[in-house]
Amino acid sequence: MSFPFAPHVSAMSPGASASPSDASAEASDDERLARLALARIIEPGSIAVHGALASQPATAVWERLRAGAPLGQLGQQALDGIAGRADGYDPRRDLDRLQQVGARVLCPGDAEWPAVSLAWDPLVMEGDVKQMAPPWVLFVRGPADLADLCSRSVAVVGARAATAYGTHVASQLCFGLSEAGVTVVSGGAYGIDAAAHRAALDAQAAPTVAVLASGVDVAYPRAHERLLAQVAEQGLLVSEVPPGSSPTRVRFLVRNRIIAALSGATVVVEAALRSGSLSTAGRAINLGKPVLAVPGPVTSAQSAGCHELIRSGKAVLATQLSEVLELTGAIGEHLPESMRGPVHPRDKLPEIVRRVLDAVPVRVPVGVARIARTAGVSALVVQQVLPPLLVAGLVEQRDGGWRLTTLGAGR
C-alpha cells in the first residue's frame, strides 16, 4: 500500500523536474511511473490532466488526484472516482505486466516519442467528437521504434463490415505502401483494418502499427489474437490505456485520434455514413493532415461515407498507390501549416501554393503542364491549387492558359 515514489513528489523546486510537456528531456523513472498511474485512474484525452502536466510533473499531478484534491474542471464526483481508483494502486504491477509481454512505457521527451505528436490540436471541428487532449503516455509492444515508423506512415482505415471490393483495394494499397517503405497504421479491427495489417505483413517490408482501444496485452477482437501477435512480432502495438484494459466505445473514439496523429496521411477505404473511420478522418483534418478517400459504387452503402468526405472537400479522391504516396510526400509535409491560423495572399500562403503561384506568369498565359514544370510539382497539384487561387482573384484564365491578376502579381 506504500506509494512507491512518494519521496519525489515533494521535490517541487523548478530545477528538480523540468516540465515534462517540454518534451525536451527524457522522463525520470518516477515521472514515467506517475504517467502510467494517471493512465490507470483517468481516461485518456483528459483536458484537466493535460493542463496540469503543462506546469507540474506527473508525480505531483498523481499525488493531487490520489489525495482527492481539485484539478482543472474536474467535478467532485469525478475526483472521488479517481481517488477511489488510485487508492491502493501500485503502478509497478502494471509495469511488471508490460515487461512480461515485451511492452514499454513511452513519455514525451523519449527519443521514441513520435515527433508528429507535436501537431496535436485540441480544437474540435463541427460535428466531431468532444474536445480531447494529446496523450501523456503511450504503451508500445514490439521490436520497432515508434518515432522511426511514424516518420513515413499512412493510416488506412475503414468499415468493419467491409465488402470484398474494399478488402481487395485495402490489401493492394497496403502491400504497395509497405513495399514503398511506408508504415501502415490501422486499428486492428475486422474488415479494412485487418486487410491493411495483413497486406503490410505479407509485403515483408515496412512494419505495420496497430493502435488499440484496449491494453497492448489484450487481443480485441479475439479472432485477431494471431494477427495482433504477428504485428507485435514485426511492428508495433500501440495503446493509451494500461495493460489489461478492455476497449469501450469512448476508447475507440479516443484511440482514433492516435491513429490520425501517428500518420502522415489518412486513407479511408470504405466507410458507411456513420462509420467510426470518419472520426479518424475528422481527427486527421483537425491535425492539418491530408485525408484521402477511396470511391466505390454509389450503390454501396459502405462507400457512402467516402463519397461524402470527397463531396464535402474534406478528402481527396484516391484510386491508386501513387496518389497516396504523392500526398504522403511533399504536400503532406507542408499541409499542417496551411490548415492552421489565417493565411494572407502571397506571402502567407502555404509553401506548395506559393510555389505554384510563383510559377504563374504575369503577362502571357501558360498551361498547367508548364506551370507544373516551373514549380517542380505534379500537374495534379497545379490543378488542385489553381481553382482556389482563381476564386481568390490571384490568377485568371486567358486564351486557354493561366496568368496572374493584378492582385496576384502585386502583394
Added chain:
Amino acid sequence: MSFPFAPHVSAMSPGASASPSDASAEASDDERLARLALARIIEPGSIAVHGALASQPATAVWERLRAGAPLGQLGQQALDGIAGRADGYDPRRDLDRLQQVGARVLCPGDAEWPAVSLAWDPLVMEGDVKQMAPPWVLFVRGPADLADLCSRSVAVVGARAATAYGTHVASQLCFGLSEAGVTVVSGGAYGIDAAAHRAALDAQAAPTVAVLASGVDVAYPRAHERLLAQVAEQGLLVSEVPPGSSPTRVRFLVRNRIIAALSGATVVVEAALRSGSLSTAGRAINLGKPVLAVPGPVTSAQSAGCHELIRSGKAVLATQLSEVLELTGAIGEHLPESMRGPVHPRDKLPEIVRRVLDAVPVRVPVGVARIARTAGVSALVVQQVLPPLLVAGLVEQRDGGWRLTTLGAGR
C-alpha cells in the same frame, strides 16, 4: 441550277438585314436557307464562318463562298473544296428532306433557339480539342420546343462500353431527372447514352433530347433506329449537320459541345481515361457550367475518367439525384459568370461565394450549419466554398468555427 435566293444577296444595305448574330430578330426565309446551305458546304464550328456572320448576313457569306472568294483564315485549298461543294447545290432539296421527316431549321433569333447558346465560349482549355465556334444553325426533329426543353436540362453522358453498374446508375438518375421535370440531354450512343434516353422515356415525364453527329434523319448506330424514333416522337433529335449526313470522328467531337451547351449541367456516369464523354465535360467547363462525375470501383477502367475529373477538381462527385438537382438549380445559374474573366476579393467574387462570405461573422466564429442558414444555401455549398476562401486568406478557423480574417472583413 438557279440559286434560289440570289436576288436577296444584293440587298446589302444595313437596314435590309440586321446582323443575324444579334439573335434579336427572327431570320428571314432566305437567311435560314443560306445558313442551311453553309452547313452543307462547311463543317460546323468554323471560326471563319462565325466571324463572317458577325458582320454579314448568311446570304452574303454563302454568296462569297460559292464564288470562291477569301473568307477569314480559310486557305485556297479549303475555299476550292467549299466552292466545289456549293456548285449546283440547292438547299431547298435539304429543306424538303427535313420537312419530309418532320424536322425544322433553327437559327439564332428564333424563339426556339436556346438561350443557353449565348454562353458559347470559343476558347479551349489545355488538352481539349481545337477551337470551335458556336453553331449558326441547328436542325431539330420532334414535337418539343428546344428552348423550352433547355430551360431545365442536364446532360448525362458516358462510356459506350458501359458496365452493368454504369447502366444501372444512369437509368436510375435519368428516370428521376425526367420525373423532376428535367430534360435529359445525351448523344444517342450505345451504353450510358442509351440508358439515359431510355430511362427518361420510361419516366413518361420530361422529354429527352438526343444530339446527333449525323443528320436528324440518319439513325446512328443503326441498332438505335427505334430508340431515336421514340426520342423524336416525344422529345427532340438535334444536329448541326444537314439531313443525310453520316457521323465522323470530328463530328462527334464537335457535337459534344452542343450537348454541353444545351444543358445546365453535365453528368459523366462512366468514362475510361480517353473517353469521348470527357470532351463533353471539357466543353461544359469551357462554358462555365457545372460538371458532375459518378464514382465507381477504382478497379474499373470505365470509372477511371470520372475519378480523374473529380481528382483534378473539374467535376463534383455525384452519388444521387438530389446532388445533381442541387447543382442544376441555384449554383448552376450562377456559375458561368464565376468561371469567366478575373475575379477580385469580395466585390467581384461569384454571387454564391459572396453570399457565403457575407454570412461569415467578423468576430465570434460560427459553424457551417449557421452559415448555411444565414446565406440561404445548403451546408454542402458552404463546405465547398469555405476551403478556397481559407486558402485565399479571407476566412479562418477558430474554436471549431469560422470567422472572417482582417482581409475578408475589409475590402
